[in-house]
Amino acid sequence: MSEFLSKDYGSLVPYEPGEQPKIENLIKLNTNESPFPPSPRAIEEGEKELSRSRLYPDPENTRLREAIAEVVGNGIEKEEIFVGNGSDEVLFLAFNAFKDKGIAFPDITYGFYPVYARIAGATFREIPLKEDFTVDFEALKAQKGTVVIANPNAPTGIFAPLSEIRDLVESDPNRIVVVDEAYVDFGGESAAKFIKEYKNLLVTGTFSKSRSLAGARLGFGIANEALIRDLNLLKYSVNPYNVNRVTAAMGYGALRDEAYTKRNCAEIERNRERLAKEILPFGYSSLPSRANFLFVKHEKLSGESVYRALREKSILVRYFDKERLRPFVRITIGNEEQTNALIDAMKRVAEGI
Ligand code: PMP
Numbered sequence: 001m002s003e004f005l006s007k008d009y010g011s012l013v014p015y016e017p018g019e020q021p022k023i024e025n026l027i028k029l030n031t032n033e034s035p036f037p038p039s040p041r042a043i044e045e046g047e048k049e050l051s052r053s054r055l056y057p058d059p060e061n062t063r064l065r066e067a068i069a070e071v072v073g074n075g076i077e078k079e080e081i082f083v084g085n086g087s088d089e090v091l092f093l094a095f096n097a098f099k100d101k102g103i104a105f106p107d108i109t110y111g112f113y114p115v116y117a118r119i120a121g122a123t124f125r126e127i128p129l130k131e132d133f134t135v136d137f138e139a140l141k142a143q144k145g146t147v148v149i150a151n152p153n154a155p156t157g158i159f160a161p162l163s164e165i166r167d168l169v170e171s172d173p174n175r176i177v178v179v180d181e182a183y184v185d186f187g188g189e190s191a192a193k194f195i196k197e198y199k200n201l202l203v204t205g206t207f208s209k210s211r212s213l214a215g216a217r218l219g220f221g222i223a224n225e226a227l228i229r230d231l232n233l234l235k236y237s238v239n240p241y242n243v244n245r246v247t248a249a250m251g252y253g254a255l256r257d258e259a260y261t262k263r264n265c266a267e268i269e270r271n272r273e274r275l276a277k278e279i280l281p282f283g284y285s286s287l288p289s290r291a292n293f294l295f296v297k298h299e300k301l302s303g304e305s306v307y308r309a310l311r312e313k314s315i316l317v318r319y320f321d322k323e324r325l326r327p328f329v330r331i332t333i334g335n336e337e338q339t340n341a342l343i344d345a346m347k348r349v350a351e352g353i
Helices: 040-050 062-072 086-097 112-119 137-141 162-171 225-238 245-255 258-278 303-312 336-351
Strands: 081-084 103-106 124-127 146-150 177-180 201-206 219-222 284-286 293-298 328-332
Touching (some): 040 245, 062 081, 062 245, 081 086, 081 225, 086 112, 086 146, 086 201, 086 219, 162 177, 245 258, 258 293, 258 336
Parallel strands (some): 146 177
Antiparallel strands (some): 201 219, 284 293, 293 328
16 A cells, blocks of 8 residues: 555455466356357457447447347336446446445345445445345345345345345335346346336346356446436546447347347256256255356365365365355356366365365
8 A cells, every 4th residue: 555545445445356367277167257158249249349449439328228228128218227337337336326324235245345335435234144045124124225235146146036125125215225136147037127116226237147248347227217317427427438339339239149148048047957956965055046156065164175176176166254154165157068077076076075
């Protein structure tokens, strides 16, 4: 830290991104990326845009927002869509925009939430998950400030029924509920269908997982026009060109190839269910996941030792050094070949105890 850094940030503990190793032939199942390449249509649209990079992108992203609105359906219009540099940026802006009454989120969830709350200077409260790792909706309903939940949650993968989300949103129209749906396309259901009904609901989504565009950085928010205007106020005060030309075009192309996305998601879901079942005889169990990852523990090994043993076998997963999470590893679901190799390696790890 230099002596010049603002004292506001001296004690900031940043989010720790999963490792992006340079090692070859490693099976990388640690950051919930897609094992499939972007759709050929996304690549084609992106390439067309490269030579236009001399020009700033459309700050309004009209074509992309129209395409997102169409795919989201439920009568959503482009005025109800915001796009950002990854859903991380959408969440960052939301934490800043809606912080006045404090922000609450589960204690076990996406690690960025407390970081965003701190950098926004917001007071925040972490609400413990229940014993079975589900979200405590009753406790969230008692909160006066903004509530943020990931659905499916991370790193558990557990999906909360939409009826719970709806009750939470409805229980206090003066409290904003942000539903982070980064992983909704792998068997979850979107709360976007409630947007027309409630003025206090913001749903965020990403192109990083189901649409294989983690490296392009594209995310979106869905909410009524007034909330979208709030996010735009902040965006136009920081970076009007937050989504670059090539990324916007790739996102548009991906949305024109929904069949490709659906096929990939179906394969991920198949591999996830197979993984959950086939590791049971070796002493592993997992939480019920509707995401592109599985939260797994072994009856005799800590999460860290499973992580280390798999790494020795050239498979990279993630563990979390945090209360209640230490028994687990979070494993991103890969393609069929990767899943076969993973099951084999997990069997060998268990046999080697
Ligand atoms: N929300 C959750 C729960 C996540 O796990 C992630 C991915 N790390 C994000 C949001 C952000 O994804 P992105 O910025 O790539 O859209």
